Amino acid sequence: MLLEESEREIICQAQQNPRFFAPLYDHYFPRIYNYIYRRVQNSQLTEDLVADTFYKALSNIHKFSWQGRGYSFASWLYTIARNQIIDQYRRQEPLLFDENEWDLAAPAAGNPEERVLRQATKDDLLRAIQTLTPSQQDALLLRFQEGLKIKEIASVLEKKEGAIKALLFRGLRNLRKKLKGGDYDAAI
Secondary structure (H helix, E strand, O other), rough: OHHHHHHHHHHHHHOOOOOHHHHHHHHHHHHHHHHHHHHHHHHHHHHHHHHHHHHHHHHHHOOOOOOOOOOHHHHHHHHHHHHHHHHHHHHHOOOOOHHHHOOOOOOOOHHHHHHHHHHHHHHHHHHHHOOOHHHHHHHHHHHEEEOOHHHHHHHHHOOHHHHHHHHHHHHHHHHHHHHHHHOOOOOO
């Protein structure tokens, strides 16, 4: 991870000359890609949205400023990515979830029974997550997959910290209910 002082220096250089944007791109690309992929569940669309996200970031790097405590370059990038996703869904109907594209890593070793149980658990979790509200999905993904702090999530989702804590609490509670009972239509 880029140190904050180093990141600030790189951003200042990139604001003067776009060639200095490369280390930021290299550092944040996997995180932004994963975030967008988890929301749209389509590799091709993810690639397009990631490209648009970084294009907008590079085009507007001169507008970026450190707005205060809890605001970071990562928050700014996630906000751009989230807006790209929202714009995509406004332009067309959401794409159906493609379960076959979920596996990006090689299957874990182990006996067949363990693999079947692991896959069934993952399938249950994915179905349960999809029943949450988009705001709850965003909050949970940003917190637990991307590791953002509450303040950063609040900045990305344009909500107060208390609202983010409530989204996380309700999202986790709903997941727990759905996974415990297997009722994916209840507890919304």
